[in-house]
Amino acid sequence: MSADRPTPTGPPTAALRLLEQRVYRGPNVWSYEPAVHLVVDLGVLESYPSDTLPGFTDALLEYLPGIHEHTCSRGHRGGFVERLREGTWLGHVTEHVALQLQQEIGHDLRRGKTRMVRDRPGVYNVIYSFVDERVGLAAGELAVRLVNHLVEPEEGFDVATALERFQLRAQRLSFGPSTAAIIEEAASRDIPWTRLNEHSLVQLGQGVHAQRIRATMTSRTSALAVDIAGDKNLTGRLLGSAGLPVPRSETVRTAEAAASAARRIGYPVVVKPLDGNHGRGVCLDLREEQQVREAFVVAEAQSKRGVVQVETFVHGKDYRCLIIGGRMAAIAERVPAHVVGDGEHTVLELVDITNSDPRRGVGHEKVLTRITVDAAATALVREQGLALDDVPAREQVVRLAQTGNMSTGGISVDRTFDAHPENVEIAEEAARLIGLDVAGIDFICPDITAPVRETGGAICEVNAAPGFRMHTHPTVGEPQFIAKPVVDLLFPPGTPSRVPxxxxxxxxxxxxxxxxxxxxxxxxxxxxxxxxxxxxxxxxxxxxxxxxxxxxxxxxxxxxxxxxxxxxxxxxxxxxxxxxxxxxxxxxxxxxxxxxxxxxxxxxxxxxxxxxxxxxxxxxxxxxxxxxxxxxxxxxxxxxxxxxxxxxxxxxxxxxxxxxxxxxxxxxxxxxxxxxxxxxxxxxxxxxxxxxxxxxxxxxxxxxxxxxxxxxxxxxxxxxxxxxxxxxxxxxxxxxxxxFSTSYYQSPGRLNRIDVDHVEVFVDYCHNPPGMRMLGDFVESYVTRRQGSAEHRISRIGMIGAAGDRRDDDIRELGAIAAEHFDALIIREDDNLRRRPAGESARLVREGAEEAMRGGARCRQVDTVLDEIAAVRHALVLANPGDVTVLCVDQHAKVLAELEALTHRATAGSRTDEEQPGDPDLDARALRHQATAAASADDTRLRAAVGSPAEPGDE
CATH class of the missing domain: 3.40.1190.10 (Mur-like, catalytic domain)
Structure with missing residues (x-):
């Protein structure tokens, strides 16, 4: 901490202000990695480092204890806390708070820096890393608010609530577990990735090597295979025709038809939507006709097409076999949502205790999903002889869902290395038959370690775009690195992912x-x-x-x-x-x-x-x-x-x-x-x-x-x-x-040469003093070479203009340099005046040229014609056959179209404008008509060229 601290000019107040936000999406002037850039003004807080604010550091550490881990410039754990105790400015604190907020949601970020803005005391550049730019910006905004709150409490601001809202927002914006796993694997292989929308559509690789994923659906996933997998009845028929074990099934559209199908198939049965997912609307182990009719209503509500499937209920455990590229990658046993009694708490209390697990969140935002107690759960508890406010006996398992889907609160147990080889072969064959590159095969069988053909069991579903979180984050067992075979599928070893x-x-x-x-x-x-x-x-x-x-x-x-x-x-x-x-x-x-x-x-x-x-x-x-x-x-x-x-x-x-x-x-x-x-x-x-x-x-x-x-x-x-x-x-x-030539078709607007009625015309985009100096040197050399064979002195006519966002001295210098190389100058202006009044840029250019002329420059005539097309015509009027005219342009397409029109007009004699030959690439007539209309509309600016100053509002 520097000893020369500013003298306080008043009591500390919540004066920290966020002046500017910027996101760098690649290497930049501050860092090699993507970063958020905040410009903050400390105001009166410039006089109050952290050690001068009583209780500030302790309160900050209470809200964000993870800051204890920040090393800062000290290079060891607790280094930043030392800086806080010794005294550091609050811009630096804002940087670390923004980083810690992102770490709170699982983004492991450590890079940041804070630097004072030159010649602006109390204003700081705060730079820090991010994973998701929207989360990074939100972290910066909350960091500023939190620092202000710790200096001067904000009425109605609850830090715990604000932190929870930030976490929920970040979880909504972040990738799901499946997408995140694939991206992490790709990044570890130096495969670049780009998020293409606000959800899970991501491009891996660049250019011709690019592949796309959306969750676990890839560029190589067959749309036809997805459709087949979405039709459970068709899937069952295809698998059954190949001799794979599947339950008997029928599709129905009415409750009466469902009851009839259940009688033909034989109880117990399962009723589920034909095209559903995530276990929604699935009713299991139905043993009576009334249950089937009631289940039909539930399943129909979850079916997109109103079609319901009735199939044999297969007894056993629920296993998900993940097949990637035709090979088994992982197997998980899915256990339906449940609680285990402790003899002290009610069912509802046990649900709350289970949901307090930090691994559980809403939907797919975390590795486990919170258990929801809905009507179906209440009915299922009642079937087990309990009410929600009853206290189950110790070790009594109370089921709260019939299916083992993770999205309904279930848990997973890794069984990857337990499966019998015959069961693995059946699952792989099922994925090949449907045609999916990434498939989730739902097996119901008593034990995955024994052959299902002997113990009984069946494939009840084949799923496209299966979720990975039950495999990457199993509740019990070792996680499986299943993103690797997915990336191998898209980028086999040795395959490039980048373009030069x-x-x-x-x-x-x-x-x-x-x-x-x-x-x-x-x-x-x-x-x-x-x-x-x-x-x-x-x-x-x-x-x-x-x-x-x-x-x-x-x-x-x-x-x-x-x-x-x-x-x-x-x-x-x-x-x-x-x-x-x-x-x-x-x-x-x-x-x-x-x-x-x-x-x-x-x-x-x-x-x-x-x-x-x-x-x-x-x-x-x-x-x-x-x-x-x-x-x-x-x-x-x-x-x-x-x-x-x-x-x-x-x-x-x-x-x-x-x-x-x-x-x-x-x-x-x-x-x-x-x-x-x-x-x-x-x-x-x-x-x-x-x-x-x-x-x-x-x-x-x-x-x-x-x-x-x-x-x-x-x-x-x-x-x-x-x-x-x-x-x-x-x-x-x-x-x-x-x-390679500088023709208009290879290098538009860069030293394009065209003959217009025996006048040699060059069109160039030159717009700054150094460029004008190089262009002038070219004119000197080029004309000198031509002059030796010319019968008369070659004059040099230049049309120039300056961008309005340059400094006044730079604009004047442009005119001065041009005056050294041309005999006559026509000064124009860009269409975009860049916040300058009409005619001002031209006036500055003229001032520079006239100053050079007084000092003996070559130029003898300066005219101001603000409209570009009108200035082109004026330049050609000044030129005689054999002269060289250089046009420094803004809209090169319009200028080339006008020059082409003038060329054809000179050679075609009496032909009408519509009869003139033209170049379709330049679209001369259309551009020329646009230019004529623009010139007419800018008549006020043309009049300003001869002396009447334009009003500031004319832009």
């Missing part, structure tokens, strides 16, 4: 690098799922058009059953908002760290931005790779965060310090992708240890425009390194780079 994941991040070049890599791997026959700022692409088909560079999009790709390789563009915002959305990536690519998005979400410096981007590097396992830009010092430093192997790439010449660093790394056996200059040009070279492998000339790659587009040379190096990490053959990498 490549995460690409950085300030600029993410999208193009991702597309290059996806193109290379497509050439190898891979079905690539890719996320980017343009959308989700599955096997080269755009399936969702949106900014899909976040964790939700990543999860959508990993759920697609066609994907066998995932290439994820990972943006800063998604990492800060939810983490990565998956547990690890096999390859991480970091292109560069440049000043963009600063001043947002608490990221104010390049070092902080680099720490966020480094999450993808930290998510690389020991057998994975990180492809890092050695030319960027911040990216180079990320090598210390990588558990796997680093592959470097660099544009620097051989005599530079960076290349000397790479040479040293390669001498140690590392890998690198570098450029080797020669009199014929630059060669991309792969280096591994002492080996050098020439790959391709940069000037022959279509995406580099003869080597002028240095940013795409860098992107090609990064994509090569990632493909190399994925063990792609060199000739396939070479072929991929040679066939």
């Amino acid at each position: 994941i490549v995460a690409v991040t950085g300030t600029n070049g993410k999208t193009t690098t991702s597309r290059m890599l996806a193109h290379i791997m497509k050439g190898l026959g891979r079905k690539v799922g890719m996320t980017s700022t343009d959308g989700i692409v599955i096997d080269e088909r755009l399936v969702i058009k949106a900014d899909a560079s976040g964790p939700r999009s990543a999860r959508m790709v990993l759920q697609n059953p066609r994907v066998d390789l995932a290439v994820m563009e990972v943006a800063r915002g998604g990492i800060l908002r939810e983490g990565l959305g998956y547990d690890r990536n096999d390859v991480a690519v970091v292109t560069n760290i440049q000043p963009d998005h600063l001043g947002m979400r608490g990221i104010n410096t390049l070092e902080q931005l680099a720490a966020v981007k480094a999450v993808v590097v930290e998510a690389v396992p020991r057998n994975g790779f990180a492809v890092l830009n050695a030319d960027d010092a911040l990216v180079r430093a990320m090598r210390r965060r990588c558990s796997g192997t680093v592959i470097w790439f660099s544009l620097e010449p051989p005599d530079s310090p960076v290349r000397q660093f790479i040479d040293e790394q390669c001498r140690r056996g590392r890998r690198a992708v570098v450029l080797e200059p020669s009199d014929r040009g630059e060669m991309i070279v792969l280096r591994q240890g002492r080996r050098s492998m020439p790959l391709a000339w940069t000037h022959l790659l279509p995406s580099t425009f003869g080597g002028a587009a240095r940013m795409n040379v860098a992107n090609a190096l990064a994509a090569t390194g990632a493909a190399f990490a994925l063990d792609a053959p060199l000739h396939d990498i070479r072929q991929g780079l040679r066939t």
Whole structure:
């Protein structure tokens, strides 16, 4: 505890406030594992550590004695209690309370941390692990309330009641015993899993390897087999025709028919719903016609189709044989709900004592179910000569249910290794006949250790999706690890469950690098799922058009059953908002760290931005790779965060310090992708240890425009390194780079070139100062090469715009850099103004450009046309044949459609608009009409471009 405690400014009050909640579903800036992030404000409690609050620690330990086990930073049991006695701030206490609340419901969680928010005294980041995110959030909310209550009692707040409600809620949200057992087994084998709904539908594995379960029903469970098992009459006929022991049975729809069937079959009989489950509506050992008629009413109420089955009552014990993949996995003897007399308590009191067992809960929430005393139980007790308020004799067994189902309060005794081999063979044959991969065979026989064909007995039911809890948590006997054969069934030993994941991040070049890599791997026959700022692409088909560079999009790709390789563009915002959305990536690519998005979400410096981007590097396992830009010092430093192997790439010449660093790394056996200059040009070279492998000339790659587009040379190096990490053959990498171009169809919105009436137009998504600098360098190099053969001076016209959520200085810098490279600028605005008034972003860009012009920049003309399509038209009006026009766009599809329309209009002469040829992929006419309508609707914004300021409400 620090000695410099804040001076109290008032008495301690319940001032702890929850300001913000966030759930990280994968590796994040705080931890490698999923975590809940709370932002809490202590208020006046910042001046009151735990040791200054009388009785606080003792009360907390009384409510949550499990906190005694917390080690905290001390590393030994009771370490956190020591911190409480010495004095620790209540944000830290909130973290431990949230963890302990989850431990109370069986979630073994120990990871957490609390850190003060920079420059905000009294405000803390509280981070802790979770198993179920809804339970984790509820634990945080209750922790805040409980800490406040211990400081200043809240009127009407009962801690015991609140804890019980939290436990009940958590039990409702948590997986049942069967699903939990399968997930635990999958996780122990490093098989990833994803919950697909609020119940028990879960995906195991990723992409093409994915399998699904719902409780104990799997992707391989036959729907036809489930239907057969649900029809008890048909099941009995099929089993009987194969010579398996089954009771005689008939199906009926009326009480009269039930009575007639009972007479034909012979008493005693069983009456049960044809398509029921969990033992509901089953009436046993009926010996009179009136009993059969009454039982019909009970069974009919539980039947979905109103059909009831009457069958021979088989005497014996109730056994459940679990068959998985055609083999016996476990056997349990099911004992109906009952109590045992002690000579002191009544039947009702004995039920209450039995239900107080902490293993018993409501329904399937715990390993045992509470016994319910209903009308059927009361009647059954009466048949045994007792009333509910009678006191049974010592050791007298009082039955409270006829069937041994766990859901009605029964208990289980493990008999897995007691069964006679012939009985096991009968059960396995029954499962095969019905066709179920996971089946529960209900055997009634005097003793499972003796052959049923000799002692008498029968199979009374075959159940699809049988519950596991009687086997995993038997009341008596050893638990059976039956989840193992289920996972073996879905993922046989040696079968992969994961698809390779490549995460690409950085300030600029993410999208193009991702597309290059996806193109290379497509050439190898891979079905690539890719996320980017343009959308989700599955096997080269755009399936969702949106900014899909976040964790939700990543999860959508990993759920697609066609994907066998995932290439994820990972943006800063998604990492800060939810983490990565998956547990690890096999390859991480970091292109560069440049000043963009600063001043947002608490990221104010390049070092902080680099720490966020480094999450993808930290998510690389020991057998994975990180492809890092050695030319960027911040990216180079990320090598210390990588558990796997680093592959470097660099544009620097051989005599530079960076290349000397790479040479040293390669001498140690590392890998690198570098450029080797020669009199014929630059060669991309792969280096591994002492080996050098020439790959391709940069000037022959279509995406580099003869080597002028240095940013795409860098992107090609990064994509090569990632493909190399994925063990792609060199000739396939070479072929991929040679066939990847920046055409609109391969790389929409990224340096797309199109000729419009003899004007060379480039369309690019450039939107930040570093990107503008690279784009300007490309224009300089490209125009210089063309100028030598041109008959007149080539002018450069640029259309630019800035995102409104950037800092004012960044927007001005964008304009200043553009003014250094273009002769004329047209300034537009995005459709989404990002909370700025219309015209404000454009004004800031113009200020930057004009300031640069006063300092001698190249630009001589600046026009403001806010609407994007109108700005495109204006830029082309300024251009003469042979000039180069660069359009930095927001909506690239609309812009390309407009350019295509202008191209056809120029070449088609007098043909009408409807007669113009068009590209169906661009859907030019529809997009052009939309753009025209938008331009008309934005006439007010166009007028604002010539001087009249827009009102703040115009957005």
